[in-house]
Amino acid sequence: MNTLDAHTWLTEHGDYLFRVARRQLHSDELAEDAVQETLLAALSAQARYAGDASPRTWLTGILKHKIVDLIRRNVREVEIPRDSDGEEAIDLLFRQDGHWAEPLHPWGNPHAEAELGQLRRVLDECADRLKPVMAQVFSLREVAGMETEEICKELNITPTNCWVLLHRARLFMRQCLELNGFSKVGAA
Amino acid sequence: MKWMTTCREATELASRAMDERLPLSSRMALRLHLAICANCTRFNQQLQEMRRLFRAETAATDDAAGLAPDARQRIASELQKKLGS
Numbered sequence: 001m002n003t004l005d006a007h008t009w010l011t012e013h014g015d016y017l018f019r020v021a022r023r024q025l026h027s028d029e030l031a032e033d034a035v036q037e038t039l040l041a042a043l044s045a046q047a048r049y050a051g052d053a054s055p056r057t058w059l060t061g062i063l064k065h066k067i068v069d070l071i072r073r074n075v076r077e078v079e080i081p082r083d084s085d086g087e088e089a090i091d092l093l094f095r096q097d098g099h100w101a102e103p104l105h106p107w108g109n110p111h112a113e114a115e116l117g118q119l120r121r122v123l124d125e126c127a128d129r130l131k132p133v134m135a136q137v138f139s140l141r142e143v144a145g146m147e148t149e150e151i152c153k154e155l156n157i158t159p160t161n162c163w164v165l166l167h168r169a170r171l172f173m174r175q176c177l178e179l180n181g182f183s184k185v186g187a188a
Numbered sequence: 189m190k191w192m193t194t195c196r197e198a199t200e201l202a203s204r205a206m207d208e209r210l211p212l213s214s215r216m217a218l219r220l221h222l223a224i225c226a227n228c229t230r231f232n233q234q235l236q237e238m239r240r241l242f243r244a245e246t247a248a249t250d251d252a253a254g255l256a257p258d259a260r261q262r263i264a265s266e267l268q269k270k271l272g273s
Contacts, residue, residue, distance in 0.1 A: 006267045006270075007264065007267065010260065010263055010264055010267065014254070014260060014263070015254035018253070018254060018255045018259075022253065026242070028259075032255065032256075032259040032262075035255065035259075035263060036263045036266055039263060039266075039267055040270055043267065043270055044270075094194075094195060094196045097194065098194025098196040099194065099195050099196075100195050100227045100228075103226075103227055104227045104231055105230075106230060107234060107237060119241065119242070141207070142239050142242050142243070143242045143243065145243050148207045148208070163204065163207065166207070167199070167200055167203040167204070170203050170206075170235060170238070171199065173238065174231065174235070174238060177234075177238065
């Protein structure tokens with residue numbers, strides 16, 4: 001029965017799990033990893049599957065955790081000097097009086113142009129410039145769509161800290177996307 | 189409440205509004221600031237643009253996609269390996 005189940009999961013739910021993962025991870029490769037890890041974990045945990053949820057619901061629950069793991073692992077430690085929490089970098093974005101140091105340019109229509117792989121590449125490149133925990137918070141919130149409360153718990157940080165990290169990550173990501181050709185002016 | 193919200197403060201409010209409902213006074217402060225500040229209005233729009241871009245909605249066109257045959261094969265053999273062990 002076990003053998004049958006594991007392969008049936010793959011046959012019946014593999015494509016579904018893959019699509020869910022792909023939508024959140026923006027990568028075929030990472031999504032395949034997520035499906036594999038989900039099914040392997042399901043195999044280990046099947047004794048605990050009581051059968052009150054449908055297999056798909058149960059598997060999707062496991063998948064959610066695997067996606068979070070993959071997002072966390074996908075954040076690389078890069079060796080560029082960064083101040084501890086990005087405060088100094090924020091200071092450069094604003095003048096002393098609290099106004100923007102540089103005007104913001106309007107963006108083109110990134111929807112029309114962005115393809116899956118390209119989006120992942122820009123996201124990775126920009127995330128690499130952030131402090132890892134900042135990149136994780138950003139991806140979990142803005143990419144995976146988790147609630148901030150869940151994210152705080154998952155990363156074991158206080159809500160205030162979580163929110164500060166998220167805000168700074170947004171400021172930097174916005175700027176980075178603009179530098180990567182999202183702005184009409186910058187793309188010229 | 190202070191007389192005028194700075195851009196720096198307004199971006200914090202705009203960001204926070206992406207995660208939770210702001211208290212009335214903050215909401216008013218943000219709205220007043222956005223009414224007179226093109227840069228922060230743009231920032232606010234781009235926060236939402238970023239979210240649309242990265243979240244599920246944009247990738248919806250790819251929904252026909254499924255697991256590639258080689259990936260399926262690889263996963264099946266991993267499962268088999270685990271079952272055999």
